[in-house]
Amino acid sequence: MVRIRNLYFGYSKRVPLFQDLSLTLERGRIYGLLGKNGAGKSTLLKNIVGLAFPVAGSCEVLGQPAARRLPSVLADLFFLPEEVDVPTVTAARFVEHTAGFYPKFDHEALARYLSEFEVPAHAVLSALSFGQQKKFVIAFALAANTSLLVMDEPTNGLDIPSKVQFRKIVASALSDERCVIISTHQVRDLESLIDTVLVLHGQRIVLNADLGELGERLRFGSVPEADDTALYAERTALGAQVIRPNHGGVPERVDLELLFNALVSEAPALAHYLTQNQPAHESVL
Numbered sequence: 001m002v003r004i005r006n007l008y009f010g011y012s013k014r015v016p017l018f019q020d021l022s023l024t025l026e027r028g029r030i031y032g033l034l035g036k037n038g039a040g041k042s043t044l045l046k047n048i049v050g051l052a053f054p055v056a057g058s059c060e061v062l063g064q065p066a067a068r069r070l071p072s073v074l075a076d077l078f079f080l081p082e083e084v085d086v087p088t089v090t091a092a093r094f095v096e097h098t099a100g101f102y103p104k105f106d107h108e109a110l111a112r113y114l115s116e117f118e119v120p121a122h123a124v125l126s127a128l129s130f131g132q133q134k135k136f137v138i139a140f141a142l143a144a145n146t147s148l149l150v151m152d153e154p155t156n157g158l159d160i161p162s163k164v165q166f167r168k169i170v171a172s173a174l175s176d177e178r179c180v181i182i183s184t185h186q187v188r189d190l191e192s193l194i195d196t197v198l199v200l201h202g203q204r205i206v207l208n209a210d211l212g213e214l215g216e217r218l219r220f221g222s223v224p225e226a227d228d229t230a231l232y233a234e235r236t237a238l239g240a241q242v243i244r245p246n247h248g249g250v251p252e253r254v255d256l257e258l259l260f261n262a263l264v265s266e267a268p269a270l271a272h273y274l275t276q277n278q279p280a281h282e283s284v285l
């Protein structure tokens with residue numbers, strides 16, 4: 001679906017944002033793209049949807065270079081940017097003029113998503129609140145029914161009930177044919193939604209791993225005091241939050257926030273353990 005090989009990119013020649021970045025994304029998965037502020041999440045997504053062009057290396061989407069922006073590819077991908085800008089027209093008029101660009105657009109699904117999000121279906125879009133506008137555009141993006149759906153920080157501006165609805169609606173919209181990428185720096189927003197975690201750090205993807213498989217290799221928990229079995233530890237008021245090897249074979253729930261903190265602090269024991277215990281199809285560090 002998406003194949004990036006040895007990507008180099010920078011807004012200026014002196015400051016590279018990505019160096020030798022490689023990444024493969026497949027159908028039937030929901031990817032969570034995590035990275036610190038300024039790591040380059042939005043820029044990576046722009047390379048994927050053909051709004052920024054590689055300086056070197058390649059970025060292919062649906063078998064074509066993303067930068068060519070072929071109509072056949074654009075009809076099968078939807079990019080939801082972080083800042084949404086809606087026109088002063090009703091939702092019905094917007095759909096009438098825009099849905100035609102997406103041959104697989106599902107009008108019934110749109111009505112269902114808008115109702116679940118409690119967005120007034122006949123309102124003038126620019127008169128909606130920021131959160132309502134965002135929910136309208138998310139509903140439209142999902143209803144476009146494209147093979148590739150790229151969402152940049154979609155949960156920004158959503159209240160807590162809407163974040164819950166967001167997770168439910170996105171999960172219901174996934175199929176074996178679709179690939180969904182969601183970027184965020186609000187790691188908790190993606191818990192119990194994504195099945196694959198991508199971490200962008202230090203100009204590269206340092207983790208591309210299935211959450212189920214990570215849970216079979218790692219244990220997450222609180223202890224009174226971290227000992228040297230911990231691959232990573234964070235002090236808390238009550239002791240420590242730790243990541244340890246999972247030798248018991250019982251799958252654990254992955255604490256995404258703790259895992260993310262460990263990866264961006266470049267915890268050497270965790271990096272070493274993940275590299276040594278890496279399934280062939282995953283990429284770690």
Ligand SMILES: Nc1ncnc2c1ncn2[C@@H]1O[C@H](COP(=O)(O)OP(=O)(O)OP(=O)(O)O)[C@@H](O)[C@H]1O
Nearest residue numbers: 011017035036037038039040041042043044184185
């Ligand atoms: N159009 C641009 N021109 C020049 N520099 C840019 C441009 N867009 C982004 N940058 C710079 O590239 C870097 C990465 O920005 P980007 O928005 O991709 O990061 P991000 O991981 O999405 O950040 P955040 O989590 O804060 O949204 C930042 O240092 C930013 O200032």
